[in-house]
Amino acid sequence: MRLIIGIVTVFATVLGGYMAMGGHLEVLWQPYEGVIILGAAAGAFIIGNTGPIMKQTAGVFGTLMRGSRYNKAAYVELLGLQFTIFKLVQSKGVLALEQHIENPHDSALFQRFPTFAKNHHAVEFLCDYLRMVTLGTRVPHEMEALMDEELETHHQENERVIGAVQSLADGTPALGIVAAVLGVIKTMGSISEPPEVLGHMIGGALVGTFLGVFVAYGFFGPFAQGLRNIYEAESKYFLSMKVGMLAHISGYAPSIAIEFARKSLMSDVRPTFAEIDEATANLPAS
Numbered sequence: 001m002r003l004i005i006g007i008v009t010v011f012a013t014v015l016g017g018y019m020a021m022g023g024h025l026e027v028l029w030q031p032y033e034g035v036i037i038l039g040a041a042a043g044a045f046i047i048g049n050t051g052p053i054m055k056q057t058a059g060v061f062g063t064l065m066r067g068s069r070y071n072k073a074a075y076v077e078l079l080g081l082q083f084t085i086f087k088l089v090q091s092k093g094v095l096a097l098e099q100h101i102e103n104p105h106d107s108a109l110f111q112r113f114p115t116f117a118k119n120h121h122a123v124e125f126l127c128d129y130l131r132m133v134t135l136g137t138r139v140p141h142e143m144e145a146l147m148d149e150e151l152e153t154h155h156q157e158n159e160r161v162i163g164a165v166q167s168l169a170d171g172t173p174a175l176g177i178v179a180a181v182l183g184v185i186k187t188m189g190s191i192s193e194p195p196e197v198l199g200h201m202i203g204g205a206l207v208g209t210f211l212g213v214f215v216a217y218g219f220f221g222p223f224a225q226g227l228r229n230i231y232e233a234e235s236k237y238f239l240s241m242k243v244g245m246l247a248h249i250s251g252y253a254p255s256i257a258i259e260f261a262r263k264s265l266m267s268d269v270r271p272t273f274a275e276i277d278e279a280t281a282n283l284p285a286s
Contacts, residue, residue: 003064003226010218027200033208036179037215041172049164056157057164064226068233072269074115076279078237079258079271081113082244083280085130086254094134101127101134125150126241133249140250147242151235158231162224169220176212180205233266240264255280 019025046054088096088109100107104127110117117123129143137143183205187198244261252260262276271279 002067006222007219014214014218027203028207028210030204030207030211033179033183033204033211036182037172037175037208037212040175040178041168044171044175045164045168048167049160053160053164056161060161060165060223060227063230064223068230069115069119070233070237070269072271074237075240075262075265075269076271076275077113077115078240079244079261079276080279080283081110081116082241082248082261083254083258084109084112084283086244086248086257087283089248090254097130097134101130121154122237122241125238126245129245133245138249140246143249144242144246147246151238151242154238155231155235158227158234162227162231165220165227166224169216169224172212172216172220173209174212176209176216179208179212183208233269236264236266236269 015025015028018028049057085097100109104110104117104123110123129147132143184202187201187205190198190201193201240261243264244257247257247260248254258276258280259273262270262273265271
């Protein structure tokens with residue numbers, strides 16, 4: 001909804017302001033200018049990006065429409081899950097995790113936390129490192145180094161998509177100039193026409209510059225920033241898992257380990273200590 005409101009606002013203010021100053025919308029209808037700009041942008045995008053990046057970028061609009069799924073409720077659930085896992089290990093030993101981490105989709109433990117259970121990447125990340133714990137990995141700094149490497153790789157994959165969209169924002173103003181120059185060249189070929197005809201043709205050429213700047217700063221640039229915000233929220237979600245697990249491996253009690261995890265969150269979505277205490281008060285250990 002926020003994305004739709006933003007798009008409508010951009011169109012309404014730009015086109016509404018243009019009409020209010022006496023402009024005519026039909027002058028802006030220059031489809032071939034759009035073909036030049038957006039077609040060239042699409043071609044440049046194909047040249048500059050690999051197949052996997054283009055495939056991932058294809059889902060950008062859906063990602064922006066959904067927005068970040070990592071709100072306060074999701075973090076309360078995540079911390080509750082970590083608390084439950086750590087209590088299970090404390091009461092029954094680390095081998096009690098095996099039935100859950102080997103078949104997470106069939107695990108009654110994970111199913112009690114539906115937001116987490118639907119996040120395939122998060123489930124895989126948590127289970128992989130819990131499996132290493134069950135196999136005897138108990139050195140926190142070694143585990144931290146491996147987690148950091150995986151999270152950095154995931155961050156780089158997301159940054160490639162952001163960079164691909166940002167490159168569209170950076171390039172379309174220049175492509176708008178290309179379209180405008182081509183329009184002027186076309187106008188020069190009709191220099192013998194009367195002034196009113198030439199004026200219409202020059203106005204059409206300048207629409208190219210307008211369109212390039214409009215889509216760059218009205219849409220592609222904000223799309224890239226919106227993706228960056230969503231991916232940063234995802235990074236914090238995984239950071240919270242990392243910090244909680246490292247605290248657990250270091251020997252801290254479950255309530256202290258999830259406090260470490262809670263402190264790693266952004267202030268606008270970070271649950272209070274009282275909220276987490278209330279959420280975990282009645283959680284069973286298994």
